[in-house]
Structures are given as structure tokens and as C-alpha cells.
Amino acid sequence: MARTLFLAILVLATAPAVAADWYAVDASRVRITAKHPAFAGQPPAVSVRIPDDIARTAQSDWLRFGSLAETGPVFTATYQTEHRGFPSYTLVESFRHKLAFRAWAMITVADGPTVRSDFGPVETMKVTIAKDGVERQCGYWHWQESDNRAYFDGWYCPAVGHEVSDADIQRSVWAVRWRTQEARAP
Numbered sequence: 001m002a003r004t005l006f007l008a009i010l011v012l013a014t015a016p017a018v019a020a021d022w023y024a025v026d027a028s029r030v031r032i033t034a035k036h037p038a039f040a041g042q043p044p045a046v047s048v049r050i051p052d053d054i055a056r057t058a059q060s061d062w063l064r065f066g067s068l069a070e071t072g073p074v075f076t077a078t079y080q081t082e083h084r085g086f087p088s089y090t091l092v093e094s095f096r097h098k099l100a101f102r103a104w105a106m107i108t109v110a111d112g113p114t115v116r117s118d119f120g121p122v123e124t125m126k127v128t129i130a131k132d133g134v135e136r137q138c139g140y141w142h143w144q145e146s147d148n149r150a151y152f153d154g155w156y157c158p159a160v161g162h163e164v165s166d167a168d169i170q171r172s173v174w175a176v177r178w179r180t181q182e183a184r185a186p
Helices: 002-014 093-095 167-176
Strands: 022-024 032-033 045-051 057-066 073-079 105-111 115-117 119-132 135-142 150-155 176-178
Touching: 002 105, 032 057, 073 167, 093 105, 093 119, 093 135, 115 167, 119 167, 135 167, 150 167, 167 176
Parallel strands: none
Antiparallel strands: 022 045, 032 176, 045 057, 057 073, 073 150, 105 119, 115 119, 119 135, 135 150
């Protein structure tokens, strides 16, 4: 019996470590909300994920309207926290890490306005992307807390064929609020 118990402990102790899986939780745990003027009256699709870790400080909250696969406007915002900290990304590096844009070619990039937000000053850029002969212009933003443990980003793309303005970007950043506050105009 003691030998069997010893072998069981040895097998468990030498098993490879597996990264914690992320799992969805009830949407009531989302920490942000969005009321975007291009989607008046529509609630965003909401995803909330937390890892099965001991610290329970990591969480990803994702809000979205529309899809890049469709010709209409698209808006998405993500707020994430992580006890280990995020890599320090530039605005362009952050954009290139977005899974939604990996199938799209980046045609042009231009600086956008720095927008004051509830999170602090948010860097923005305008980017034109192309896929399968379709071009669209988007505003992208990104903010990281000084210790890199909190991260806020998102994008707004007007309907295909329309340009994104500085005002569009500002309204989009301001559409995202802490859940406990009401959305207000910039």
C-alpha cells in the first residue's frame, strides 16, 4: 500500500505543468460597458474570461458590435488585468497582435488624436486594412497602466467605404465606461 501511494505521488509530482485554461463566466462580471452612437439602442455582445489561477487578478472583458466580415460598422473594446503584467507594446505592435486583424493586410497607418478617457490618456491611430479586395479604415486605440498590469484597447471601423475621423475615434473611446458609470459624450 505504501509503495502504491509513493508511486502515485511520484507520478503527480513529475507530471508536466499545464497552463491554466480560460473559461467564460457570467456576463454580470464584466467591468466595462459601451453605448456607441453608431449602434444606438443595441446592446453589445459581451465575453468575460478569467483564468483558473490562484491570484484571481486576471480577467478579460470584451465588448463588440458588428463584425469585420460584414460591410457595416464594427466596434470592439477590451479591458484586461493580469497579475504578471503585459508586455509593453507600442500602438502598432498592439494592433498587430489582434487576432481579428491577422488575415488583413495593413495598407496605411496614421497617427490619431490622444484621447482623454476614464483609463487615462489613450493613444490612437488610423489604419487602412485590406482583405480579398475590400479595404476599410479603422481607428484603433490602446492604453496600458504604468505597471503593465491593466490593458485597454479597441477599434471602430465605419461601414466599408467610409473614412474614420478623429471625432469617430474620440466618441468610440468615450463610449466605453466603467460599468458603474453612465456613458457620456466626449
